[in-house]
Amino acid sequence: MNLRSRLAVWVGKGVVTATRMAGRGGTSLPGAVARKVDPDLLRNLAAQPREGVVAVTGTNGKTTTAKMLSSIFEAAGYGVAHNRAGANLIAGLTTAFIQAAGWTGRVDRTVGLMEIDEATMPRACQEIRPRAVVVTNFFRDQLDRFGELEHTVELVARGLDHLAAGGRAVLNADDPNCARLGARKGVEPLYYGLEADTASLCAPSQTADARHCVQCGHPYDYSALHYAHLGKYQCPQCGHRRPEPQVYADRLWDVDARGSSFHLVTPAGDCDVRLQIPGLYNVYNALAAAAGAVALGLPLSVIQKGLEATTSQFGRMERIAIGDRQVFMALVKNPAGFDSVIQTVMQAEARKNLVIAINDQYADGTDISWLWDVDFEALAGHQDEINFVICTGQRAEDMAVRLKYAGLDVAKLSIEKDPALAVKQGLRYIQPGDLLYILPTYTAMLQIRGLIARQGHTKKYWEV
Amino acid sequence: MERPRIHIGWLYPEYMNLYGDRGNIIVLTQRSRWHGLDPVVTQVRLGETADFRQFDLLMMGGGQDREQALIAEDFMKVKGNSLAEAIEDGLAVLAVCGGYQMLGKYFKTHTGEMIRFTGILDLWTEGGQKRMIGNCIIESDLFGGTRTIVGFENHSGRTYLGKGLRPLGRVVKGYGNNGSDRTEGVIYKNTVGTYLHGAILPKNPHLADWLIQRALDRRYGGEVKIGRLNDDLEMRAHEAIIARFGK
Numbered sequence: 001m002n003l004r005s006r007l008a009v010w011v012g013k014g015v016v017t018a019t020r021m022a023g024r025g026g027t028s029l030p031g032a033v034a035r036k037v038d039p040d041l042l043r044n045l046a047a048q049p050r051e052g053v054v055a056v057t058g059t060n061g062k063t064t065t066a067k068m069l070s071s072i073f074e075a076a077g078y079g080v081a082h083n084r085a086g087a088n089l090i091a092g093l094t095t096a097f098i099q100a101a102g103w104t105g106r107v108d109r110t111v112g113l114m115e116i117d118e119a120t121m122p123r124a125c126q127e128i129r130p131r132a133v134v135v136t137n138f139f140r141d142q143l144d145r146f147g148e149l150e151h152t153v154e155l156v157a158r159g160l161d162h163l164a165a166g167g168r169a170v171l172n173a174d175d176p177n178c179a180r181l182g183a184r185k186g187v188e189p190l191y192y193g194l195e196a197d198t199a200s201l202c203a204p205s206q207t208a209d210a211r212h213c214v215q216c217g218h219p220y221d222y223s224a225l226h227y228a229h230l231g232k233y234q235c236p237q238c239g240h241r242r243p244e245p246q247v248y249a250d251r252l253w254d255v256d257a258r259g260s261s262f263h264l265v266t267p268a269g270d271c272d273v274r275l276q277i278p279g280l281y282n283v284y285n286a287l288a289a290a291a292g293a294v295a296l297g298l299p300l301s302v303i304q305k306g307l308e309a310t311t312s313q314f315g316r317m318e319r320i321a322i323g324d325r326q327v328f329m330a331l332v333k334n335p336a337g338f339d340s341v342i343q344t345v346m347q348a349e350a351r352k353n354l355v356i357a358i359n360d361q362y363a364d365g366t367d368i369s370w371l372w373d374v375d376f377e378a379l380a381g382h383q384d385e386i387n388f389v390i391c392t393g394q395r396a397e398d399m400a401v402r403l404k405y406a407g408l409d410v411a412k413l414s415i416e417k418d419p420a421l422a423v424k425q426g427l428r429y430i431q432p433g434d435l436l437y438i439l440p441t442y443t444a445m446l447q448i449r450g451l452i453a454r455q456g457h458t459k460k461y462w463e464v
Numbered sequence: 465m466e467r468p469r470i471h472i473g474w475l476y477p478e479y480m481n482l483y484g485d486r487g488n489i490i491v492l493t494q495r496s497r498w499h500g501l502d503p504v505v506t507q508v509r510l511g512e513t514a515d516f517r518q519f520d521l522l523m524m525g526g527g528q529d530r531e532q533a534l535i536a537e538d539f540m541k542v543k544g545n546s547l548a549e550a551i552e553d554g555l556a557v558l559a560v561c562g563g564y565q566m567l568g569k570y571f572k573t574h575t576g577e578m579i580r581f582t583g584i585l586d587l588w589t590e591g592g593q594k595r596m597i598g599n600c601i602i603e604s605d606l607f608g609g610t611r612t613i614v615g616f617e618n619h620s621g622r623t624y625l626g627k628g629l630r631p632l633g634r635v636v637k638g639y640g641n642n643g644s645d646r647t648e649g650v651i652y653k654n655t656v657g658t659y660l661h662g663a664i665l666p667k668n669p670h671l672a673d674w675l676i677q678r679a680l681d682r683r684y685g686g687e688v689k690i691g692r693l694n695d696d697l698e699m700r701a702h703e704a705i706i707a708r709f710g711k
Contacts, residue, residue, distance in 0.1 A: 217534045366597075366599075367616050367618060367661070369483040369484030369616055369663055370483075371487075372484030372485075372666070373486060397697070398667070400700075400701070401666050401667065401697055401698055404697055405490050405491055406490075410697065413697075
């Protein structure tokens with residue numbers, strides 16, 4: 001560790017302390033400042049973990065997949081350097097390594113685990129040289145930032161050019177855009193996917209990002225469609241088809257609001273897994289995490305233990321008790337993710353009380369037109385089960401209009417621009433023992449999270 | 465009495481549904497129902513021929529660049545001529561972004577590649593390096609008096625109108641057709657071209673009803689008139705954009 005890097009670590013750690021004393025999360029600023037002192041800092045820190053660094057990227061499920069991998073690493077007895085607060089741009093990655101490093105600049109962790117924003121992939125991988133890159137999927141997400149899906153896929157592909165020697169690309173075989181990364185020059189893919197029958201579990205979704213061949217544009221034939229555009233596809237025109245996965249689930253059962261069970265098959269053997277997180281898309285996240293662990297040569301027993309020990313990621317989907325009432329919060333950020341959340345909410349038996357919080361900051365995506373691609377008609381179709389929906393956030397009115405046109409009775413709709421007040425109102429409307437569903441975009445989630453934390457109901461987010 | 469039918473066409477729904485333009489179809493069908501009409505939506509896909517004069521209203525959304533060339537080829541081959549006749553005949557059309565560009569003569573990308581269209585309208589588009597992204601507010605005289613139209617634009621193409629063509633409106637906030645001449649969109653007979661997504665119709669119910677009424681006038685010769693709906697929620701969303709971004 002050279003003097004400059006060591007100095008940068010000190011400065012970074014100082015900023016971490018200062019921002020925490022100021023009562024802020026401080027997940028990006030320390031890294032940003034330290035990089036000014038030493039632009040090579042991340043490169044130097046990331047080179048140290050004995051088992052290398054695993055990167056997780058893709059549109060949906062990054063944070064949950066990383067959390068599952070972290071749990072697997074813990075089951076293996078590994079020390080993990082992980083950007084678990086979800087700050088996934090270059091400064092956030094640097095901060096995570098600064099926190100993992102000692103004052104001498106030594107990173108005494110077995111493995112690095114970095115969730116990485118797709119647009120940050122080329123630069124991050126250049127500096128980190130990951131041993132494995134796990135790609136979850138590609139959905140339309142914040143197109144105003146990235147331009148187009150095509151461009152996002154290209155950014156991730158450029159990241160794959162910087163894998164460490166012998167590194168693996170861990171790819172979702174069921175997503176055509178993701179699977180095609182395996183054909184890139186120099187990439188050695190490890191595919192994961194679903195072989196189980198899911199026909200009874202999911203409704204066909206409106207959000208079709210890649211139902212057309214990624215090579216020739218002709219519509220795919222699907223012999224199975226699991227979730228959005230994920231499934232077993234084949235192009236009748238040019239023959240492009242789903243590759244055979246090496247890590248997969250061939251049976252699913254007990255898929256309900258508490259979790260799912262599946263039979264996991266890997267080159268190292270097979271076993272049953274009981275996930276404690278609901279939703280078919282979390283089975284995909286579990287397969288992604290399992291395949292990532294396989295790429296690092298971890299044994300099956302450790303993978304099983306780690307997956308089963310994983311509980312909900314903060315904000316992504318979690319329950320919080322507030323006095324005698326309960327809150328269920330699930331982050332929403334794009335059509336496919338929102339569709340899945342709606343499906344999970346509608347599976348519950350009790351009557352539904354909802355707060356939907358839509359902001360349009362940079363981190364949320366400034367273009368909220370994607371709300372028109374969400375299947376709110378599925379929600380309105382069961383409106384006798386819905387007590388109320390409070391729309392809040394900077395785009396509360398747009399959300400209310402969307403629900404009106406989905407067919408929801410406007411008498412059940414209200415607008416309260418301030419998320420804090422909307423949540424208070426929602427809690428007031430429900431009875432003791434009832435559940436309030438809160439579905440926020442990213443920055444709205446932070447606001448609501450802050451409100452709940454100030455009331456002392458949950459840990460502050462950098463402690464998760 | 466039987467509900468008057470309104471036949472809505474949706475061109476290339478499988479390709480041209482970027483940025484929530486599906487919302488326009490949802491709004492047109494829902495408002496038609498609320499107006500006491502009987503809406504029928506027909507999707508017109510790649511490879512299919514269509515006689516566009518049979519429709520009362522047509523929606524064309526935006527697509528990803530990758531698909532533009534594929535669509536352009538199909539459009540030139542089996543759809544362009546029929547659509548040109550229908551537009552001359554007074555078909556009500558909402559063409560957004562990529563769909564708007566396709567009504568013109570060509571799209572020249574910033575790398576110099578030419579994608580030719582049939583040139584139904586005398587307008588053309590040139591690709592720029594910088595994408596024009598953000599909330600957009602325009603003023604339009606389409607509604608017998610000046611009204612605002614709000615939306616979200618996201619395009620790299622700069623569109624220019626020929627001498628005889630009228631823009632949909634003047635840019636109050638945002639970029640519009642090309643970021644330089646303060647025009648936005650085009651209006652020709654009952655055809656509206658625009659760069660505004662959002663989707664555009666949910667927050668601009670006056671534009672939705674204008675299209676529906678024009679469609680009915682062509683079909684029923686002025687015998688079917690729609691009334692006013694309660695648009696409080698829609699106009700709240702409209703005004704919220706003007707309050708935040710209009711200054």
